[in-house]
Amino acid sequence: MNRVAKRYSKAIFELALEKDLLDKIEQDFVFLENLLTESEEMPQYLANPLITENKKIEMLAGVVGKKVSEVTFNFLQLLASKRRLRILPAILENFRLMMLEHRNIVEGELISAVELEEKQVNAIKQHLENMLGKNVQLSTKIKPDILGGFVVRVQDVVIDNSIRLQLSKLREKLMAR
Template sequence: MTSTQVASRYAKSLLGLALERGVLEEVNRDMQFFSSTCKLNPDFVLMLKNPIINHSKKLSILKAIFADKVDQLTFSFFEIITRKNRESDLPAIATEFHHQYNVQSNVQEATITTTFVLTQELREKFRSIVKEISGKEVELLEKVNPDLIGGYILKVGDRQIDESISSHLKALRVEFGTNLYEKKY
């Protein structure tokens, strides 16, 4: 079973249990907290994936960081995952849980990539575009990529709107390259 499948199955189980116990919002916050901890501390993720560090040591580290900061269900889940020697999958499980939470809550995830940090006005414009496309509430992930030169790339589900200058330049190169080739022969 691939890591993605493992993450999806565990996330689905946790989501169902959180719904059943009425702590879905709390567990979602916990999983987002876990994800942000992973993003801010790459060494923490390396520790979780390190086969040399035994599982009880990893559990004691998880306990020291999260036991008094997350819901009891979330920490019990961490303990179960660690006992099953799957702690290296926890970052992927946390990410997948949030995706499944968004589906459950009728929230559309979208990613906007620009060359600069968005102003609140632009952020709201992109949110309204995504809401119009999807008919759902929107969670907008913002990325900055100076290689775009200008413009933006908006990803909504499996759709992508690429209005970046770099993609237009690539298209022109392809068009001119093709036209030059056709004229030679």
């Protein structure tokens, strides 16, 4: 991720921590992230070098206005004055990751051939939490091409318990004979 975006993310995170505003800034950033993903024009407008920073701030004031805290709006103004609004999406994502780390949470992906029951997902999640010593947020994805079983990815850990992998290993053993 962009080093400049990381520096800005760290700065706003530390300020929010110091002023006991982490939850509010996080809410503001989720709002901004939703605004950027729901609008095709907004990211293009903010990244457009032909539009002055003052115009960008005016637009943000109109769109965001009182919906975010003063600290967040001042941060947006700082980004505009430094011509850094184009990296706002990267800053928001990095801040989100910092919040997860602060809360001792890791994200993971659980891939299965069919939809798993909640009980099964919770058992896998519990196993991962015990293994990693952190809380795990799992997103689920269905990929029929793994045939059965599941694949879990959390940080640098990949647990492949898929039928596809088992069949592949069996084929390799048979071919080696």
